[in-house]
Amino acid sequence: MSQGLILEGVHFGYDGAPILDNIHLHVPPGQFVSLLGASGSGKSTLLRLAAGLLEPARGRLYWAGRPLKGPGLERGVVFQDYALFPWMTVVDNLALAIGKARPRTPSAARRQEAHHALARVGLDDIGDKYPFELSGGMRQRAAIARALAIGSPLLLMDEPFGALDPVNRARLQDVLLDVWETAEPKTTVLFVTHDVDEALYLGQRVVILGSSPGRVIADLNVPFPRHRDRRALFASAEFQLLREQIAETLADDTLRQLAPA
């Protein structure tokens, strides 16, 4: 069986109401996949299934060739409101996570790794601060640093930048791309967003979920080279064409939902 994250004929419902219908998805190792879809189409639910926080009613999920059972440290999760423990400094938060992931790591080495992970996201000087002393963008960076420090080969990200202003959002997108591009082996990423530009800027592939019930209605290859220059990319004809194609797919799905049965 090929490796990476695999969803095979996954069905899921809450209280009998179908939410996800026969989802087939393969994210090969090291690939960055953006997941788009109308509100309520089941993106977060799909991510929670991949995180092992929910179980499918039917179908199977695999990570690295093994059936997926419950949460695991090999699958790091970053949510929009991903919280750090407020009573610990940022470094202690990260060191705790590293200790859980690799219990044999001595305490001093945990702190060193924590500082290293913070430096990777541009937070060299804030390790001794408490989360409440940081801006929202810094907290989100710290949450990403924690996921990096754990070293999970699969990152499941649910609108991690949704609450940020456009400048910080763009900065963090670049931090994430930089980290993803320089990791060896590359981290596999499934990234939920509502923002078409963000999906295209970050992803090598864009998967779109249709609504009621959620199912894959488009799976697009994003053919842009890495080390993307944001301005040039957004202005390019190829980018605009893909953006229009995606916007149309999303609009069609919304209209279909609104149409009388």
Ligand SMILES: Nc1ncnc2c1ncn2[C@@H]1O[C@H](COP(=O)(O)OP(=O)(O)OP(=O)(O)O)[C@@H](O)[C@H]1O
């Ligand atoms: N814990 C729950 N109990 C019952 N229904 C739920 C629960 N969580 C989500 N749902 C329902 O499942 C559907 C899919 O929700 P989900 O959050 O996965 O969608 P989404 O695509 O991530 O939405 P959004 O883009 O608005 O975050 C929605 O109709 C939602 O109301």
